[in-house]
Structures are given as structure tokens and as C-alpha cells.
Amino acid sequence: MDTRAPAAPERTVDIIARLQDRLERGRGAEIRLVESILADPQFAAHAPIAQIAERAGVSEPTITRLARGLGFPGTREMRFHLAQALAIGGAYLREPSVPAEELPLSAQVIAKVASGAHAALDLMSMGLADVDIEGMARQICRASQILVYGTGGGSSFAAVELQNRLFRLGLHVTAHTDPQLQRMSASVLEPKAVVIGFSVSGQAASVRDAVTIARQYGAKAIVVTTPNTPLAKAGDALLPLTFKEDGNLYKPSSTRYALLEAVDILAMATAQTIGPKVLESLRRVRHSLASQNIRNPDLPIGD
């Protein structure tokens, strides 16, 4: 029997992304198979394995092996996930194969934006596999004060958003998007402060300076940025930002979705580390809003 344990599946990433990933890594027969599945996923989702194998020019066991390789227990599970991906992402599958010109403009725009966003999230998730997020969360919730830095469209947005998420947890957090304020605030830190620096490019000088200054005064620095950049090297702990721009100039950068994911992951991990007592803080935030005009408890906190 083949006793290799199935490779750890990339559990958070959708099946199409995983299949595309295999195109790079895989070998002969598997590549033919994956190409064939991606070329007509609809077919692969219903057809018996024998027919899929025939079309792809591979043997039947290769299909079972692919399913296992992707982390599924068998082909039935792989089919299930393929069917779901098709239902959802008809648009975002195989961008090039759909002659975009034939669709109405609205549908094209939706497809482009959604596929870019999904792809950005998937890529980001994949790069996070070996990151010690728990450790970062522990540092954040032990900090006496938290300063978040980010400059420029995407990064300042992420910094502000992280401030919004962390203050709800009852933490002392301040975001600075102004370069001067970043350097200034870093030089008057409390002891046991933690700073968090965002920069997509990893080049933002003010953020790097602020991080460096903060560390000189004994603060810990978490940086959310592209690996092997000046900022990445300046921090204590790196949350790597993985992204790929698609060069569509009309479409806003999908990297913002990856940044938002990074923010949410830090915020959620911190909330869980603090534990149930954050629920009280969240309840109070909600309560203060309830006095306004928002009654539905299913709505997100704060509109």
C-alpha cells in the first residue's frame, strides 16, 4: 500500500487556485490532467473518472492521486469542491478563456474585481503558512500601547483599519499615517509598547524610520510588508505580504484585499488571545451604537 501521508492540504485556498499551483510544480501526467480539468471544469465535475482520464490522456489512478495530492480523501470530495467552485466563480474561472468582449461591461467589471480579490486573498493565505501569528497576537495584547504606521494609499488604509479593529478590543492603539507624526510618536513611546508597520512596497522611509526608532527605545516591532525589503529587515517579526499585481490599470489594486486580510488576521488572533473578556468591550461598542438607530443585532458592529 501507498503509505505516504497525503501532503498537508492548503486548506484555506480554493481548489482552482490549488490546481493552478500544481501546474507549476507538477510532473508530466499530472500536468496534462490538471490542464484538462481547468480547460473544462464543468466536465470534470460530473464525468466518471474513466472519461476524465481518457480526455487528459492519463490513467485513472492518476486522478485519485491528484485528489489525494490536493488533500482530499478521494475523487468524490474533489468533485464536490470543484462543483462548488464552479457554482460560485463561474466568472472568475479561467479569465482568458472567456472572450470577455461578449459579456456586458457590468459583468466584466464584476468578474475582474472579484477574481482579483479572490486571487489576492488566496495568495496571501498561502504565504502565511509558517508565520507565528499567535506570537504576534500575544505581543499585541501584552503591550502597554500600540502604534500602527502606514503611509500611502493601501498601507495607510490598513493602518487605520487595524486601529479601528484593535480599539474595539479595549486596547490602547493609535494609527499614524503622517510621516512626521510616525517618527515623532516612535520617539516618545512608553516602555513595553508595540509598533506595527505597514508598507506594501517595503520602501516607505518614514515607516522604516519609525520602526527603527521604536526598537531603539525597546519596543517590539511587527512589520507587515513584502519580504526582503528594507522594512522587512527593520522589524522584529514579519507578517509577509504576498501579492501580484495584474497590470489592469483600470482596476483598483487587489492588494488591498490582502492587506485587509492581514489586518483581520492580526485582529482576530489578538481577540482570541485576550479571550472572552473582549466580548464585554465589543458589547459596549455595540451598546453605544444601539442608542443610535441601529437595532438589528445581526448587523456588523458600527454599520
Place this chain on the structure above:
Amino acid sequence: MDTRAPAAPERTVDIIARLQDRLERGRGAEIRLVESILADPQFAAHAPIAQIAERAGVSEPTITRLARGLGFPGTREMRFHLAQALAIGGAYLREPSVPAEELPLSAQVIAKVASGAHAALDLMSMGLADVDIEGMARQICRASQILVYGTGGGSSFAAVELQNRLFRLGLHVTAHTDPQLQRMSASVLEPKAVVIGFSVSGQAASVRDAVTIARQYGAKAIVVTTPNTPLAKAGDALLPLTFKEDGNLYKPSSTRYALLEAVDILAMATAQTIGPKVLESLRRVRHSLASQNIRNPDLPIGD
């Protein structure tokens, strides 16, 4: 052999509705089976037929018969449609394929955030099928002035973000997150202005007021909000916000991803409507940043 031609499948009606229909019409064993499938469609969509039969307390052929009765050639097809229906219904959206308890905390957090984000995007995309985004884009790019309103965490974030995206296109756009400024600015609009109002709840009084005031002065109003809410009724054109909160209190609301998608769709559609001359505006924005420290042309504009 059973020579009855399979009944023509009701392609227009989804499988869940058809199953519910069977509950009325059907007989003993079939009813038990359908009840069992509807109780846990997840399971029915991937379990082997033998297990489904056992749970429902029916024999295996009954399942094949049900599938035929619904108009499918066999159980494989029924499974396929069930999986798709589940995906669309949002009951199951890119859940990790492995029980969460076995994963380390970090991986759980990543999985929760990522699957929530994917789900929010998918749900949003689906609700956009019949929306006249082109029309909205035309109005935006013809406007003499654009005012964007949003109050509260998610909605103000979206308003500011849309401002960021539209000013890059060379448009005259201002976002207001302050309730007083919203009402005030709406009452001093230029002729041929367009206002865009964001509210997740659809209840935000200041946004609704501003939209109403703006329309009294002849401006067109696009609203991005939940259908059938006060704000939705107050606008000229609705970009419907479709979302479902999952009740995980530790996780930041995934609805922000849907808002970001709405922003990007409006921005991209507008950019395309304006056409190639926006590229010049975008180039200038980039150029002004290049004088700073950012050299890599693959990076998103503005970090």
C-alpha cells in the same frame, strides 16, 4: 429495465425547491430520504450512497430512484447540483475541508478570515447580476461634482476608499463621514452633481437625509446598501449590498470585503467609461509618487 424516460428536469427551479416539493407529493421511503437530505445537504452532497441510505433508513436503490425522479440521469448528477445549490445558497462557502479543531490556532484564524472574506465576495457578486453598473458609471463620469457619504465603521471606510479611487481618475470627488457635513454639503451642491451614499444597515439617518436633500436640489443619488431599507428607497439607483454575518464575535466583520468590492466595481466601471484618458491621470499620480522612493512599476499606485 426501467424504461420510463426520465422526467424532463425542471432546470429553472433549483434542486432544493424540487426536493421540498417532493415532501408534499412523495411517499413513505422517499419522504424519509428527502427529509434526511434537506436536514444535512452537506452530507448528502459527498457521502457514499450507502451511508445516505442508512441515515435515512431507506434502501440504496431509493436514492437512485429519487435522482431519476428529479430528472437527473443518476446520483452523480444529483450530487453535483446539490453541491452547487449549497455553494450558491451560502450554506457552505469555501469552508476548510478539514475539521478546524485539528489545526493550530494560527491556521484556524487564517482559515476563518479567508473563508469569511471569500464568502462575502461571492455573495456580493451574485447579488450584482442584474444591476446597471454601466449606467451608474456613466452618471459618475458625467457629474460636475461627486459627493460620497458614509457613516460608521464599514460605511465610512468605503466612502473614503471610493474617494481615493475616484480622485485618481481626475474626478472632483469629496467624501464626508461626518453627519453634519453630509447634510450641509448636500444642500450646497452644484447642478449636475452626483451623490453616492453608503450604509450597510440602510438606517444611517444622516446619509439618508443627505441623499434626500441632494435629490431635492436635482442631483442624482446612487446608494450602496441593503435592499428594502430606508436608504435604499431614498436613492435613484441601488447597488445592492448582499451579506451574511456569521456571528463569530472575535472575527472582524467580513462585510468590509463586500464593501470594498462595491467600491472597486464602481471605480473600475467609471474608469473604463472614461476610457484611455484616465490613464494619463493615473500616470501623473504615479509620477508624483515616483519622485519619492518608489521605483518598482509593478507596485500598486501609492504603496
Place this chain on the structure above:
DNA sequence: CAAATTTCTGTAAAAAAATTACATCATAGG
């Protein structure tokens, strides 16, 4: 550069799953 080892991949056999054929049982109509 050849030998050895590891990794792929197909064939064929086995196991599992789904379907068919048929017998039985229940039920509605006479």
C-alpha cells in the same frame, strides 16, 4: 558518466459504489 535511488505512472486486480432485476408488500379501488 554510470550506478543507485527515488519518484512517476501505467496495468491489472481488488474493493467499493451504484444500478438493475426481480420479488414482496402495502394500499387504493372495485
Place this chain on the structure above:
DNA sequence: CCTATGATGTAATTTTTTTACAGAAATTTG
């Protein structure tokens, strides 16, 4: 109360999937 129709289960059959194994290809090592 019997008969006829249709529903349901059992068992046999067919189809589909998976496993086991062996040969081929690729990679590493001496």
C-alpha cells in the same frame, strides 16, 4: 375482501474507484 397498481427492499450485476505492484523516467551520488 380481493385485485391491481405502484412503492420498496433484497440480491445480483454492472460500473466506478481504489489499491498493489512493476516498469520507466528522472534525479542524485559515487
